[in-house]
Every structure is written in structure tokens, then in C-alpha cells.
Amino acid sequence: MSPIDSEWFYQKLDQGDKSLRDLARFMSLDPSAVSRMLKGERKMSADEQDDIAAFLGINLEEVAAHRRGKVFGFEETKQGSYDATGSLDTPPVKMFTKDDIVYKDGKRWMEKEDGTLIELHPAYGCMAGTITVMPGVDLTAPMDWEEEWGEKLYNE
Template sequence: MIDSAWFYRQLEARGGSVRDLARFLELDPSSVSRMLRGERKMSAEEQDGIAAYFGLPLADVAARRKGETTGFSEPGQEPFAMGSEMEMVRAIRPEHRSGGRTSPQGSDTSLSFFERIRSKMAGTVTVMPGVDLTEPADPDWARVYDEDHDKTFRF
């Protein structure tokens, strides 16, 4: 479901109206109004045009178009800021690191991507006591992976 409130806030912040956006997209104002209320689907071309009109990254508009902005986080959990593409490259590839400079979001680029997300993932998965995640769910299927098992199946 589209995040209508976000789109209307963007229009207000820009000092625009649905009619201005419709003129920019070369669409009928009622069509744009229905689209922003979720009564009509937004096409890829319209999504591109809206991103250009707002001056925002396409990914922001695409996320709000579907109304899903939390990614993998749970409700109430702090979202993980990925940063720019170059920040991701520096975080994952040590040869591109920049001597421990901090990014604009305040995350330390000298840490690996996995070190940065570790604290963000805390508390997202709960394993009940006595549950072994490495135990095969189907013991017969586990025999296929045993070294001494012949590789033929018998039904």
C-alpha cells in the first residue's frame, strides 16, 4: 500500500500541489490524486518522474510507493543506514578503506559491514532453549550427507 502521507508531505515541503505534480508528469490531476491515495497503481515512468520532481533518489520513492520502508527491521527497531555506494565498498573491501574516517551518518568506515550491522541485529532472532539449529529437520535426508552413506536413494 502506498505511503500517501509521505508523498503529500514531500509536496508540502516543496511548496507544490497535486496539480503541479500532474503538470510535471503530464498527467490529469485527478489521475495523480487517485495514484497518491492508492486507488491507482503508479507506473515505473511515473515513479521516475516523481523522483525527479521531488529531487530525491529513486529508491526513496520506490520504497514509499509500496509503503515498505523498514526493510528487514521489526516495528520499533532502529533502521540500518546503508550509506552511499562508495561507503559500502570501503566498508566491505579493506583496500578501499579511508583510514578510519567517519561517514556523514557517523558510522566508522574502518569497521567491516558485518561489524557495523552486528549491533543492529541484536534481539531480532530468538532461539528457544533446547533447539539445535544445526540438527537436520529430516533424519532420512541427513543420511545423504553422511560420509559412509552410499549415494543411492531407496524408495
């Protein structure tokens, strides 16, 4: 079964002076099913994850992160692990770029800081050059429906 951070879940129950039986009652489940779920012997559904977050009174993202056990980021691209609190204690590191690719034996590799090579997935870079974002365009900005696009989308 998939790993789960069981210790974290039991700590959260203890911190709130709540029991596994209280959680099972809240979720309308048998206590043994909840016990097996928190031990990783049974998968936790998305609805059960939501119920646990509501019962413990904590952020859903935090429950989701611990549901999967120790969570790693994309270490091969030098990205750190996921932090459910949303804060960055350390500044972000330089990400992997096409200049870091090592060509060897007809394959593409990336060199880690310790000198070991990681083979790149064949799909890496397959979308390069397929879209151009013009200077000054913010793709995260909300759309202004009063301008041209709103008119085109809904009135033509």
C-alpha cells in the same frame, strides 16, 4: 492495492510549495489519477516514479522506498529496514548463521530474540559449498583488462 506512504508524498509536495495539480501537469496525467496513485488506489509505474523524483528534485531511491509504504528488511535474518539515505545510525547486528539453526520435528527453524521460532525456507542453504573464493580475492574489485582475463576474453 499495495501500501504507499501517502503522507510522505504529500509532505514533500507541501515542502516544495507544489500542488498535486502541478505534479499531474508535469506528468501529463489527470489530477484524479495522480491522487488515486498517491492514495494507493492505483499502482505507480516505474516511469511515474522517475517523474515524481524529478518533479520533487529528490533521490529516486527515496521515492522508490516510500512508494512501497513502510519497508521492512529481512527481519528473519536480523537485517534492519531499508534506509534510503544510505547512512547507518546503529552498527550492524550479527547476522543469522548456520550455527543458529534449530532442528525440530524434522524441520529447520531459527529462534528470534524473543524466543519464537521461524521455519526456514526449504531453499535456505541449498547453494552452500557451490563456490569457493580464494583468500585475497576481492570480488568487488574492478577487473584489470591488461592482465590474463582481458586477453582471454577478447583475443581467443
